[in-house]
Amino acid sequence: MLGDKDNIAAIATPPGKGGIGIIRISGPDALPLAASLFSKSADPEKKGMKPGDFISHRMYHGYIRTAGGRVVDEVLLVCMKSPRSYTCEDVVEIQAHSGPAVLRKILELLMAKGVRLAEPGEFTRRAFLNGRIDLTRAEAVMDIIEAGSADASEAAAAQVRGELKQQIEMIREKLLQIQSETAAAIDFPEDTGEEIRTERILKEIKEHVCPPLETLLQRYEDAHVLREGLRLTIAGKPNVGKSSLMNRLLRKERAIVTPVPGTTRDMIEENLLIRGISIVLTDTAGVHDSDDPVEKIGIERSRERIQQADLILFMTDTGSPVTKEDHAVFSAIGSKPLIWIRNKSDLKNAGAEAEIPKAWAHLPRITISALQNRGTDKLRDLIAETVLRSSGKEKAAGTVIPNLRHKQALEKSLTAVKTAVEGMENELPFELISIDLQDALDFLGEIIGLTVKEDVLDRIFSNFCIGK
Numbered sequence: 514m515l516g517d518k519d520n521i522a523a524i525a526t527p528p529g530k531g532g533i534g535i536i537r538i539s540g541p542d543a544l545p546l547a548a549s550l551f552s553k554s555a556d557p558e559k560k561g562m563k564p565g566d567f568i569s570h571r572m573y574h575g576y577i578r579t580a581g582g583r584v585v586d587e588v589l590l591v592c593m594k595s596p597r598s599y600t601c602e603d604v605v606e607i608q609a610h611s612g613p614a615v616l617r618k619i620l621e622l623l624m625a626k627g628v629r630l631a632e633p634g635e636f637t638r639r640a641f642l643n644g645r646i647d648l649t650r651a652e653a654v655m656d657i658i659e660a661g662s663a664d665a666s667e668a669a670a671a672q673v674r675g676e677l678k679q680q681i682e683m684i685r686e687k688l689l690q691i692q693s694e695t696a697a698a699i700d701f702p703e704d705t706g707e708e709i710r711t712e713r714i715l716k717e718i719k720e721h722v723c724p725p726l727e728t729l730l731q732r733y734e735d736a737h738v739l740r741e742g743l744r745l746t747i748a749g750k751p752n753v754g755k756s757s758l759m760n761r762l763l764r765k766e767r768a769i770v771t772p773v774p775g776t777t778r779d780m781i782e783e784n785l786l787i788r789g790i791s792i793v794l795t796d797t798a799g800v801h802d803s804d805d806p807v808e809k810i811g812i813e814r815s816r817e818r819i820q821q822a823d824l825i826l827f828m829t830d831t832g833s834p835v836t837k838e839d840h841a842v843f844s845a846i847g848s849k850p851l852i853w854i855r856n857k858s859d860l861k862n863a864g865a866e867a868e869i870p871k872a873w874a875h876l877p878r879i880t881i882s883a884l885q886n887r888g889t890d891k892l893r894d895l896i897a898e899t900v901l902r903s904s905g906k907e908k909a910a911g912t913v914i915p916n917l918r919h920k921q922a923l924e925k926s927l928t929a930v931k932t933a934v935e936g937m938e939n940e941l942p943f944e945l946i947s948i949d950l951q952d953a954l955d956f957l958g959e960i961i962g963l964t965v966k967e968d969v970l971d972r973i974f975s976n977f978c979i980g981k
């Protein structure tokens with residue numbers, strides 16, 4: 514860390530037993546520390562290393578020994594010399610056998626030599642403070658680790674490459690340009706006609722500052738599917754086979770299935786991946802008019818969950834005609850995106866096309882048998898297609914997705930820009946406009962870490978795992 518030159522170490526691999534466990538050391542004394550513990554031979558008399566012996570980025574085979582010369586483990590060791598390392602400092606990684614006792618022992622040997630145990634995210638924090646990566650890239654490192662789906666990890670990877678930073682910098686550059694125009698207007702008011710100048714600045718802001726800010730904010734809204742998973746809810750009247758489908762999609766008997774209508778009383782929620790998309794799947798109580806107080810609460814919850822869903826699997830029973838109850842569920846769904854699932858295709862009298870109500874003819878629909886597990890793979894495809902189609906717009910425009918912290922700063926920046934626009938339209942003096950523009954610039958600076966406070970950094974990095 515700049516001005517904070519101590520040595521830190523941590524176990525960088527997850528706890529438990531495994532093939533390899535890695536200990537990571539970063540700091541000015543990483544090489545001397547490595548040399549003091551490591552030798553290329555098991556014989557303590559031979560092949561000791563001096564700090565200068567290590568060639569950067571070369572893997573060494575050898576042994577970690579205690580001060581008394583006892584071998585702790587046979588390891589591979591690599592040094593990455595400053596600045597060509599993750600933290601920009603001298604870094605040493607020791608690949609040992611992964612057992613909790615071995616790794617702890619090596620860590621203890623380091624602690625005994627004055628090394629401090631790293632805080633969560635401290636390696637990445639150093640990479641940021643030493644100027645190797647900006648804040649959006651540091652945050653993306655964590656997103657990659659946490660990503661539960663292929664799309665989420667793709668988005669995080671784009672951010673690690675610095676794409677969000679580039680977009681923010683483009684907007685900042687535009688704002689800086691505009692800011693210098695307003696400065697000119699303040700210093701040399703007579704140079705250009707005030708009206709012409711105001712018009713030009715307004716045009717710049719409206720065309721080149723507001724739209725990209727709004728696009729990034731919109732992408733945040735659209736992308737909650739990637740962050741939290743798509744909220745997929747199965748809805749329908751009682752006994753159509755909702756819980757049976759839940760079990761099929763989960764590939765396990767999670768929900769109780771019985772021939773008795775009203776079996777599911779409360780919502781059941783599970784996470785799963787469908788074609789790489791992370792999904793929060795909810796099975797709900799069958800919606801119908803009921804006097805049973807318990808069922809009534811369940812049905813109320815079903816209605817709420819339908820409103821919160823991103824996509825509804827609206828289920829009917831093709832074995833019997835569409836009823837008033839089906840229509841009631843359909844109207845509860847309102848204008849939410851849905852896939853109409855016609856279940857029980859195995860029944861003898863199933864699937865008469867004539868039964869399709871006119872108003873439903875245009876709905877994306879699929880006929881399945883949850884009982885016999887027929888059509889469920891096609892349904893998985895259809896769900897994935899529907900999700901990808903609706904998010905295709907943003908995908909084409911790039912995969913970076915702001916997180917909540919970015920979103921809040923983007924919003925503040927946009928508000929400041931809009932205040933500036935309003936001010937100009939009301940012919941306020943450029944001195945005041947300039948203050949709003951500076952605010953807008955500062956909020957954008959917060960995103961990439963130019964103007965960020967210590968407590969914000971603490972909050973960001975405390976969410977990391979130790980060793981990253």
Ligand SMILES: Nc1nc2c(ncn2[C@@H]2O[C@H](COP(=O)(O)OP(=O)(O)OP(=O)(O)O)[C@@H](O)[C@H]2O)c(=O)[nH]1
Binds near residue numbers: 752859860881
């Ligand atoms: N023939 C046939 N029966 C099915 C099919 N899917 C479900 N069932 C049967 O329909 C009955 C109701 O199934 P559930 O999955 O409990 O239905 P549900 O919609 O969850 O019902 P509630 O929880 O009461 O709202 C059970 O007897 C299931 O075995 C199917 O595809 N074909």
Ligand SMILES: [Mg+2]
Binds near residue numbers: 755768777796797799
């Ligand atoms: Mg059920």
